[in-house]
Amino acid sequence: MSAFQSIELKAAQRRYETGLLALDGVDLKVARGELVSVVGPAGCGRSSLLRLLAGLDRPSSGEVLRNGEPARGALSDAGMVFQEPTLMSWASVAVNVELPLRLQGVSPEKREAAARDALQRVGLADLADAAPRGMDRAQKMRAALARALVAKPAMLLLDDAFAGLEDASRLVLQDLLLSLWRPEGGTAKFAAVVVTNNVEEAVMLGQRIVVMAERPGRVVEEIKVTGTAKRDASFRDSAAFSKACEKVRAALARVSAPTETIAG
Structure with missing residues (x-):
């Protein structure tokens, strides 16, 4: 492409x-x-x-x-962010952010590094291993932004x-x-x-x-x-x-x- x-x-x-x-x-x-x-x-x-x-x-x-x-x-x-963050409650924030790369077949090591870098950029590095259910709405939206940007969309x-x-x-x-x-x-x-x-x-x-x-x-x-x-x-x-x-x-x-x- x-x-x-x-x-x-x-x-x-x-x-x-x-x-x-x-x-x-x-x-x-x-x-x-x-x-x-x-x-x-x-x-x-x-x-x-x-x-x-x-x-x-x-x-x-x-x-x-x-x-x-x-x-x-x-x-x-293209990355999308909706009004509802739609994070998987049973997975860590980092695993949620990795999802687009997982769907693209990116290796576990590369997608983990990319997810943590994306979380760093949105100010959530310290919550990478936390569960979304413990986060407030603004934090969840930051995670949704990180997920949308993790694959560096155009x-x-x-x-x-x-x-x-x-x-x-x-x-x-x-x-x-x-x-x-x-x-x-x-x-x-x-x-x-x-x-x-x-x-x-x-x-x-x-x-x-x-x-x-x-x-x-x-x-x-x-x-x-x-x-x-x-x-x-x-x-x-x-x-x-x-x-x-x-x-x-x-x-x-x-x-x-x-x-x-x-x-x-």
Whole structure:
């Protein structure tokens, strides 16, 4: 498989067997190293969009392109983090993190070393041999991040992963994700698509914010976040951050506004 350069949806539609039209005519391209946030009203098909990007689902019509060519099957170089960490309670944290490498047939020695390195990067090195059932939600989410990144994927997909965390933990994990994506302001290590219901989180993480309309989901607006080349905790106090949040809220208000009925 050639090195990841981009993933793209072109006029992608997803209609489920029940007849539900979740997505209709979605155009979205994510290039190597980009960090993109996706927001929209409940039920707008954001999770369906992530599944198409990951190759876990196929569009009913339209195309999914990898590096400009039709994508076939699940992307082996994509990692996913869901709202629920879904860790195996009977296994240690390190064994949980090893799972993607185990499925790839990596030797026990190499996958153990890689898992412990990933846990070091997310600040859980001291809990490598612990059981997940003794961890709080924020720690479990760190472990889920380590598992998604252990195979060094070219693309990371997060489906409202930080929802349900208390505010302080959510901010810490946002900063952690940014440090993993672009260590110390250097070159981005992976592309990422972050689905979130939180406007501040979308702006904090995304270089651009994709706004989706109510079902059937489609991209109606893209907002570029400008004003800083360095994305760290101080960005939250900047004028650029506040301005971008206002733009996203206004866009969401437009797509969520009730349709007016004209009396005949």
